Structure formats: C-alpha cells, structure tokens
Amino acid sequence: MELHQHPIRLRINGEDREYSVEPWVTLLDLLRERADLTGTKKGCDHGQCGACTVLLDGKRINSCLTLAVMHDGKELTTVEGLADGDTLHPLQQAFIDCDAFQCGYCTPGQLCSAAGLIAEGQARSIDDVRELMSGNVCRCGAYPQITEAVMQVMGIQGKPGEGEKPFTTGPVLA
Numbered sequence: 001m002e003l004h005q006h007p008i009r010l011r012i013n014g015e016d017r018e019y020s021v022e023p024w025v026t027l028l029d030l031l032r033e034r035a036d037l038t039g040t041k042k043g044c045d046h047g048q049c050g051a052c053t054v055l056l057d058g059k060r061i062n063s064c065l066t067l068a069v070m071h072d073g074k075e076l077t078t079v080e081g082l083a084d085g086d087t088l089h090p091l092q093q094a095f096i097d098c099d100a101f102q103c104g105y106c107t108p109g110q111l112c113s114a115a116g117l118i119a120e121g122q123a124r125s126i127d128d129v130r131e132l133m134s135g136n137v138c139r140c141g142a143y144p145q146i147t148e149a150v151m152q153v154m155g156i157q158g159k160p161g162e163g164e165k166p167f168t169t170g171p172v173l174a
Contacts (some may be wrong), residue, residue: 008072012037013081021068028052028063031078039079039108043137050136053109053116054078060116062135079108083114091115094149102140112135114150124153126158 005020012035019034026063028045031037031054044050047065055077056062082089092098093116101107115138123129130143131151138146151157 004051004067006072008069010068010071010073011075013077019068020042023067023069025068026064027054027056027061027066027068027071027076031063031076032067037078040112041105041108043105043109048137049106049109050113051106051109053112053136055112055116055119056121058116060113069099077112079111082111089154091118091149094152095146098149100142100143100145102142102148106136106138106140110138110146112155114146116152121154123154123156125156126141126144129154129156142149 005022005096007018007020009016009018011017012031017035017111019030021030021034028040028041028042032042041051042064043049045064047062052063053060055061056066057075058077076085076125082092088096089111091111095107095111100110113133117123117129117132120132123132126147128153129147133146133150
C-alpha cells in the first residue's frame with residue numbers, strides 16, 4: 001500500500017520550512033518529530049490540557065487537535081521562537097521573576113497561550129487573565145504565579161473580582 005504524502009510549507013519561528021506529510025499527521029507531531037521542536041509538549045493529546053499550545057498566525061491553538069496539512073503557508077510560533085536570540089521574551093522573564101513554573105511541563109504551552117492572550121487584547125483584569133488562560137492546565141498548581149507573570153507583562157494590577165466588566169465569550173442565552 002502506497003502512503004500518499006502532501007507537500008506543505010510553513011514559516012516556523014521565522015524560518016521557512018517544507019515537509020511532505022501524511023494527511024493524518026497532527027501539527028504537534030510534525031513540530032516534535034519532524035521539525036525537532038520539542039518545547040511544545042504532548043500532554044493529553046485531546047485538546048484538554050493546553051500543553052501543546054502554539055501560535056498560528058498569531059492566534060493560540062492546540063496543536064494536537066489540528067492536522068499539519070491544514071496549515072500550508074501559515075506562520076507558526078512555538079516556545080522556541082518567543083525569545084529574540086539570547087534575549088528572553090518579556091513573558092519568559094516574568095515567569096522566572098514570578099516563579100511561575102514548578103515541573104515546567106506546562107510552561108511552553110502557558111507561555112504561548114499568554115503571548116496569544118496579550119495579542120488578543122481582551123484581558124483587562126486578573127479575572128479576565130484567569131478566564132482566558134483557563135485552557136492551560138498546570139498539574140503543579142502554579143496558577144497564582146502564572147497569573148501574576150502575565151499581569152506583570154500586561155501592566156495589570158488588581159485582585160480577583162476587581163475587574164471593570166466581567167469577560168464574556170458572547171451573549172448569554174437564558
């Protein structure tokens with residue numbers, strides 16, 4: 001039986017790359033196994049933990065839930081692409097400053113998710129940050145430090161419940 005492969009081109013962390021992939025290869029598996037970018041973690045492989053979060057054209061996605069062939073011509077940023085050479089991304093430095101990681105397994109996904117959250121521009125309070133980061137699980141429970149790090153980079157101050165207006169994903173149906 002002949003395996004049909006599809007050619008795809010991706011811009012990963014600022015570098016143009018070409019691959020031939022089977023139609024069932026997830027973006028996560030391409031990044032880890034073919035691009036040798038192992039910072040993106042395979043956690044649950046069901047889109048429930050956020051360990052595989054990367055930025056696709058600047059928007060955060062769970063790379064375990066999408067097929068590589070669907071993203072021909074797209075731009076990807078993984079945790080390896082956040083820093084500028086030896087200069088850490090402000091989020092990476094804030095995670096260090098706030099001790100926002102323990103075992104570190106979720107950290108790459110948390111960092112990419114936080115970068116996406118900042119780019120989205122919806123978070124205005126600690127409650128917003130918590131809600132918008134809720135798709136990323138930390139088994140060690142470093143949530144207060146992660147929230148603190150994200151808020152530090154965004155310049156948000158406050159305590160839970162002090163938001164101007166609660167974040168909502170849209171109209172609530174009664």
